[in-house]
Amino acid sequence: MALSPSELDAIRENPYRAGFPLLAANPGIAYLDSAATSQRPKSVLDAEMRFYETMNANALRGLYRLSVEATAAIDAARAHIARFIGASDPAEVIFTRNTSESLNLAARSLGKLLLNEGDEVVISIMEHHSNLIPWQQICAERGATLTYLYLDDEYRIPASELDKIGPRTKIVSVTQVSNVLGVENDVAGIAARAHAVGAVCVVDGAQSVPHIPVDVAELGCDFLAFSGHKMLAPMGIGVLWGKRALLEAMPPFLTGGEMIDSVSEQGAVWAPIPAKFEAGTQDGAGIVALGAAVSYLEGIGMAAVEERERLLAIALTDALASLPFIDIVGPVDGARHVGAVSFNVRGVHPHDVSSILDMSEVCIRAGHHCAEPLLKRLSESSTCRASIALYNDLSDIDRLVNGLESVWKVFNG
Numbered sequence: 001m002a003l004s005p006s007e008l009d010a011i012r013e014n015p016y017r018a019g020f021p022l023l024a025a026n027p028g029i030a031y032l033d034s035a036a037t038s039q040r041p042k043s044v045l046d047a048e049m050r051f052y053e054t055m056n057a058n059a060l061r062g063l064y065r066l067s068v069e070a071t072a073a074i075d076a077a078r079a080h081i082a083r084f085i086g087a088s089d090p091a092e093v094i095f096t097r098n099t100s101e102s103l104n105l106a107a108r109s110l111g112k113l114l115l116n117e118g119d120e121v122v123i124s125i126m127e128h129h130s131n132l133i134p135w136q137q138i139c140a141e142r143g144a145t146l147t148y149l150y151l152d153d154e155y156r157i158p159a160s161e162l163d164k165i166g167p168r169t170k171i172v173s174v175t176q177v178s179n180v181l182g183v184e185n186d187v188a189g190i191a192a193r194a195h196a197v198g199a200v201c202v203v204d205g206a207q208s209v210p211h212i213p214v215d216v217a218e219l220g221c222d223f224l225a226f227s228g229h230k231m232l233a234p235m236g237i238g239v240l241w242g243k244r245a246l247l248e249a250m251p252p253f254l255t256g257g258e259m260i261d262s263v264s265e266q267g268a269v270w271a272p273i274p275a276k277f278e279a280g281t282q283d284g285a286g287i288v289a290l291g292a293a294v295s296y297l298e299g300i301g302m303a304a305v306e307e308r309e310r311l312l313a314i315a316l317t318d319a320l321a322s323l324p325f326i327d328i329v330g331p332v333d334g335a336r337h338v339g340a341v342s343f344n345v346r347g348v349h350p351h352d353v354s355s356i357l358d359m360s361e362v363c364i365r366a367g368h369h370c371a372e373p374l375l376k377r378l379s380e381s382s383t384c385r386a387s388i389a390l391y392n393d394l395s396d397i398d399r400l401v402n403g404l405e406s407v408w409k410v411f412n413g
């Protein structure tokens, strides 16, 4: 699918890169590993530093000015992040460390609330281990079954697979975008199927929230997990959004300070949400910086982010498909990729590809991408993965292509 001259011009231009200090300081780097972690703009780094320089105090615990300011900044960020994902109630936004912790929280607390012997959790075969192992664990503990939705030849979950969602299903947990294939699932349709049998729908938004507009009300899901570090914010801050009624009914995940109303020698009364799920000192600076990352993305507009990345994904897929020694793992239609494209260089191990590309400062990921069951299903043991963000441009893709030609020459003369 060839891009028009004006579309190519749009991704040849790059008004963003200069605002990302690491990229600005390293003009030679082609950073194509944003699915693993993104780079951060200066405004986000400044926001994190400003927290420590101007309001550093343990939020919630203090009644003095600094602590009150830190608390207010966290509350404002929580409300802002709620609006960003279309949630009307900021108390439904729980801060965690990352998507993995968010999904562990969901699995453990929901599992204890909903799962009994003979019940069923349904996930897809394209889940990251973070949306797979927590369900394996809780299913084993509760005597429940873990059932998989498989893909068709076009890398879609076909309607027939959704028939697996049945009367025994209590939880359906799926990724919105695959970190390996880059494809987007019809999460709204899956949530509707889950609700039709009275099940709860959890969505892994780690690879969608950074790249496309995501609105929990439109998706109709019950939970959404995502990581700050993949959406321009610092490492160590993540979110689990959940519907109030479910969060209120669920038992806590981590226990300790800040998550209680009162404690006696033999028991405790939990605090209202969100505090019930936020034991211990929170990453105040990270939360404020996540708010700044959301401001940055809103400043561009998620629709504009999506459109730029759509063009980049098409250019990337087309460029890879034009190389006769490359096999794309996933759809060859670039328009179906959100962020990530997996591929292999024929006869060359992905680790060798990545190491050789590194010599020309092209950063990609190689391995199983924490999705071993998917790779096994695809008869692959590992792949190369190039992934994009809004700060990429056509020159990054050209550099990848040149690098891959060098890889091929190293192994084939």
Ligand SMILES: Cc1ncc(COP(=O)(O)O)c(C=O)c1O
Binding pocket: 035, 036, 098, 099, 100, 101, 128, 130, 131, 175, 177, 178, 179, 204, 206, 207, 227
């Ligand atoms: C789809 C998906 N889910 C979950 C995760 C886990 O994210 P984190 O490492 O931030 O916990 C990732 C990370 O790559 C991912 O791509």
